[in-house]
Amino acid sequence: MLNFYPGPSKVYPEVRQYLVDAYDEGILSTPHRGEQFVHLSRTVVGSMKRKLNIPQDYHIFFVSSATECWEILVQSFTTHKSSHIYNGSFGEKWFQYAQKLRPEAEGFSFDFNETMPVSELQISPDTELICFTQNETSNGTQVSPTTILNLHNRYRDTLIAVDATSSMAGLNLKLIKADIWYGSVQKCFGLPPGLAIMACSPRAILRAKKIGERAHYNSLVTMHEKMLNYQTTHTPNEIGIYLLKRMLEDRPFIKGIDQHLTDRALDLYTFFEQFSDFKLLVENEEVRSKTVIALQGNDRLIEELKKRALHHGIRLGNGYGQWARNTFRIANFPAIEDEEYEELKRFFLHYYA
Ligand SMILES: *Cc1c(COP(=O)(O)O)cnc(C)c1O
Secondary structure (H helix, E strand, C coil), X not given: CEECCCCCCCCCCCHHHHHHHHHHCCHHHCCCCCHHHHHHHHHHHHHHHHHCCCCCCCEEEEECCHHHHHHHHHHHHCCCCXXXXXXXXXXXXXXXXXXXXXXXXXXXXXXXCCCCCHHHCCCCCCCCXXXXXXXXXXCCEECCHHHHHHHHHHCCCCEEEEECCCCECCECCCHHHCCEEEEECCCCCCCCCCCEEEEECHHHHHHHHHHCCCXXXXXXXXHHHHHCCCCCCCCCCHHHHHHXXXXXXXXXXXXXXXXXXXXXXXXXXXXXXXXXCCEECCCCHHHECCCEEEEECCHHHHHHHHHHHHHCCEECEECCHHXXXXXXXXXXXXXXXXXXXXHHHHHHHHHHC
8 A cells, every 4th residue: 555645644664673673672661760761762862953953952852742732832832822823724723722722822824825924924022932834734835944034033032833743854944943843753754653753942941941831741841851861751652752763763864855855846746737637736836845745626536536546555645624625635755755656646647647
């Protein structure tokens, strides 16, 4: 089965061997306060920084999901208000989640064919956290490095948090341009679900300490105190952390992965322009995602197309949110090999050209 689902997505085939090794090395039942775990945790933090280009002074945390990050960020970095800029379902969900905890949270939606309108935003001066989604998995759009830089320059004194769930470990993100970044491992990391990574700037840690929120097991201040010794507040997903360690050791540096995905995305976008039964959802080339490609057609055709693909051993991603029925999505993730995309192309050429 070829799997192009944008999460949980195809895992690296090496995961099979890593799992056996984890068993043999006793990782599956190692105490999370013991030396073996601390060593593992420290090694992963080092590899993350080296392989994914995370600044040395950023703090890394192990959490369970991107959704948990939505909660942590609102709890620990805001007392009354965060501001959310979004163009799709995941960004909107984050906003709605924030509103439940902090009713004053404000949202700014923009059209998914437009660049994020940084200069037009009327963000309240008293906001404590600006939030956006770097790669909107629901509609296949992305916020470019230039736009992130503009946002950073316009709001230098405000903490900025970025949901990079479907781009972290795929793109060479410039973490220095925002304070908080997170992503879960079932997307570009090519690993099974149940673990997410959050990286925070020194300034973000200071801000959290100043707020001093400690009411939750996942309060950032408490997590930070534990992580000074490479530990977690609770028993973490040890197998997930182990798999992350092995994967990072065996993979090239993020710069090379980014280049490969960028080239492959361009190739796929060009390829999919030739069909008339369905078209690329995102018309504006500048905002097209490099890691998730969304294609739109009428509901019936999309349903049939997905079924037919499945029949040929190809799993395409369903649409999501408001695009659930009239789109399908194709992940362009590092664990999927070029040859698999060639097979995907043959399928489309055979039935739809
Ligand atoms: C998948 C995804 C999430 C949710 O991730 P979980 O690990 O299931 O919480 C959040 N944001 C984006 C952009 C996503 O792609």
